[in-house]
Amino acid sequence: MIQRLDATEKAKELINQLKETYGELMFYQAGGCCEGTQPQCFEKGGFYPRMNDVLIGTIEDTDFWVDRDLFExxxxxxxxxxxxxxFGAGGFSLETPLGKTFKVHYRLFTEEELQNLAPVKLME
Structure with a gap:
C-alpha cells in the first residue's frame, strides 16, 4: 500500500524531541487561513478533530489529522x-518556542500510486 504521509529525518527528530517533553502528540492541519495553513502539533487530546476529519497516517507513532474539506x-x-x-503562523504549535515550524510539502500521486493508496480513517 502507498502511504499518504511521510516525514523528513529533521521532522522525525523534532517529533521525538517534543515527545520527550510533552508525551504523546498529534498533528492537525486545517484548511483555513493563518495557523490553519500549517500543520499544528499538540499534546495528544489537546485538539479534537471534527466529525469526518481524516487521519491520513502516523509519523513516529503520532497521528496526523487533516480537516475534512482540506482532505477533499x-x-x-x-x-x-x-x-x-x-516562527510559523499562529504560534499555537508545540515547536514554536524552539524557533521551529512544521511544514508540509505536497506532490501529486502517480496513476500507479492512486491504484494502491492506503485507506484513511474518518473521525466518527
Missing amino acids: YWKFSHFTLDVLDG
Whole structure:
C-alpha cells in the first residue's frame, strides 16, 4: 500500500524531541487561513478533530489529522512533513518556542500510486 504521509529525518527528530517533553502528540492541519495553513502539533487530546476529519497516517507513532474539506482538496496528494527554522503562523504549535515550524510539502500521486493508496480513517 502507498502511504499518504511521510516525514523528513529533521521532522522525525523534532517529533521525538517534543515527545520527550510533552508525551504523546498529534498533528492537525486545517484548511483555513493563518495557523490553519500549517500543520499544528499538540499534546495528544489537546485538539479534537471534527466529525469526518481524516487521519491520513502516523509519523513516529503520532497521528496526523487533516480537516475534512482540506482532505477533499488534497486527497490525490502525498504529504511530506518537514521542519524549518522560524516562527510559523499562529504560534499555537508545540515547536514554536524552539524557533521551529512544521511544514508540509505536497506532490501529486502517480496513476500507479492512486491504484494502491492506503485507506484513511474518518473521525466518527
